[in-house]
Amino acid sequence: MNLQPSPAPYLADPKIASLGAQIGDPVRAASFPKAVLRFRNDRWAASVGLDDLSDTQWIDHFGRFTPLPGNLPEPLALRYHGHQFRVYNPNIGDGRGFLFAQLRDHEHRLLDLGTKGTGTTPYSRDGDGKLTLKGAVREILATEMLEALGVETSKTFSVVETGEELWRGDEPSPTRSAVLVRLSHSHIRIGTFQRIAFEDDAERMSALVHYVLTNLYGATPEENPAAQLMQLAVGRIADQAAAFMVAGFVHGVLNTDNINITGESFDYGPWRFNPTWNPHFTAAYFDQNGLYAFARQPEAMHWNLAQLAISLRLICDSAPLVEALESYGARFQAALVRRFLWRLGVKTNGFDADRALVEAAEKAMIHSDIPIAEFFAQHRGGRIPNHWSGEHYASFTALLEGYQSNMTDDADVSLPTCSMLIDEVETIWAAIAERNDWTPLHDKVNAIRQHGRALRQR
Structure with missing residues (x-):
């Protein structure tokens, strides 16, 4: 984290x-x-x-x-x-x-x-x-x-x-x-590697790989540095995709020039937080085909990693690059489960059980139209409130009953809902644009930071 x-x-x-x-x-x-x-x-x-x-x-x-x-x-x-x-x-x-x-x-x-x-x-x-x-x-x-x-x-x-x-x-x-x-x-972006591959400069590609491994990953280059970097990047970017999903976040423009080689998210243009677990929700008005819709973000990251592999072919055989790329699905699923349980505030019951819980939670949010931020706040520590109903929600709560909280005490469980939906963004901006009032922005930043501190207190 x-x-x-x-x-x-x-x-x-x-x-x-x-x-x-x-x-x-x-x-x-x-x-x-x-x-x-x-x-x-x-x-x-x-x-x-x-x-x-x-x-x-x-x-x-x-x-x-x-x-x-x-x-x-x-x-x-x-x-x-x-x-x-x-x-x-x-x-x-x-x-x-x-x-x-x-x-x-x-x-x-x-x-x-x-x-x-x-x-x-x-x-x-x-x-x-x-x-x-x-x-x-x-x-x-x-x-x-x-x-x-x-x-x-x-x-x-x-x-x-x-x-x-x-x-x-x-x-x-x-x-x-x-x-x-x-x-x-x-x-350093995937697009940085693409430019060097486009220019067919193997010496500079090797230098860039060495720079990233030693300065950004803190790794000692091995016999095949390009394949080593590909393995590291797949892990980081799979985790980035999982993090977006658990946060309910839609970046909006997941082009290869917007993907950092360290898997750190950046460059926020038409971003949105998804109000509910709507797979088709998009952030950019110009994304008319939903290429970067909420549920398509993991696939977009995988596609971008494939472009990195193509670029690294300049200095590396295909086989180890493909091997790394093929590990993306499993690594994404592992990161998704780990991050989902972290935000729920419950201990693991083993990967298969945890994955079933996550799948049930996704279905419950979709079919019961539960706001994402409220879902995690209300179920924090494995609690089951009497707020929602339906077959899919009942299936989720039946699984959740088998999970233990990882909260340090009862006070940690009571975390207020903290969201950042577009209406609130516009309200904060309106105060600045109309009255030059920066108080709502600073108050919101303080509330968000308090929320973040509470999520880490365990």
């Missing part, structure tokens, strides 16, 4: 330079009319030794992008390709953001500080490279909620309002602008 941050000293470690000039293009941040600090994530700033910055210093680094000490001398817009809704696109890369810095956290993991909304790059195409303030607020809410629910996710590190009016076709315009900084366990 997601690590809890602890204080650590600032330790710059710009390892990306080892991949050479072709990994990205030096760029500059846009010059903004103003810089108003709206959100700083001191929980995670402490974990990378940056929580002692004054607000003025914070804005200097994360609003105007003065380099951090000993770090990258200039930002890099990273290069990659990707399948976008299963159509290969060689004309993409960091189009409205860049890699700003790399540093170590409290677990000595190598992390990236990357941006969103910092202006045009060589990959912006016809875009302005900017981010709406609403988009930044939505990303705060997505990352905070996912972190609380145990999903490995990027952290919204900073949001600075930038004083521009932006015009967008998918929200009322003009609208306010912002620049966002996210803390991530790398920005």
Whole structure:
């Protein structure tokens, strides 16, 4: 599950330079009319030794992008390709953001500080490279909620309002602008491997595999590093798919350029939390065929991993890559069961029994139309409330009766429902847009963090 941050000293470690000039293009941040600090994530700033910055210093680094000490001398817009809704696109890369810095956290993991909304790059195409303030607020809410629910996710590190009016076709315009900084366990994507494979550069592919294994997985490269990486990536990304399902989350755009090689979720655009266990629920209005619908996300992740395997064929025989890919189904099922029981707050009864419980729970939620967040809150610790009825719900509760709580005491069981549905997102944004009232946002972040702490108290 997601690590809890602890204080650590600032330790710059710009390892990306080892991949050479072709990994990205030096760029500059846009010059903004103003810089108003709206959100700083001191929980995670402490974990990378940056929580002692004054607000003025914070804005200097994360609003105007003065380099951090000993770090990258200039930002890099990273290069990659990707399948976008299963159509290969060689004309993409960091189009409205860049890699700003790399540093170590409290677990000595190598992390990236990357941006969103910092202006045009060589990959912006016809875009302005900017981010709406609403988009930044939505990303705060997505990352905070996912972190609380145990999903490995990027952290919204900073949001600075930038004083521009932006015009967008998918929200009322003009609208306010912002620049966002996210803390991530790398920005190396499946699309990064695809670009190198497209360019047929075996030497750079080997270098990238070595970089990921040693710096991101903390592994010693073995006799077949590409196959080793494929095994690791399948496990992490299978877990990511399971985490989305148990959280009731729909990312919306699971293209290969949006899949981090470490299995950490990031880049939140048209995301939604599914109100009920509706397999067909989609997040993006442009996903008209439901390619990335709620229940299709595990299959989408598997497809994306297949594209990674195809890319790694440049330096590896097919057999070990296929072997790793074929393990995805079992690894996804194991992760789904483990995460489902964790959120329910019950102990395992063995995999076969646990899988039967999960299947019964899914059917109960579908046929009884039970809200996902309420389902987990009401059944926490194996409780059986008298809220719902029906054949499928009765089958689920019959199985649940055989499970023991893993709560430390009765107080841990009583966890209030905490959700993040679209109506609440819009209400929080309306307070900001109409009255510049940030209290509902900060109150919600505090409530989400309290929920996350309670889920981990066992």
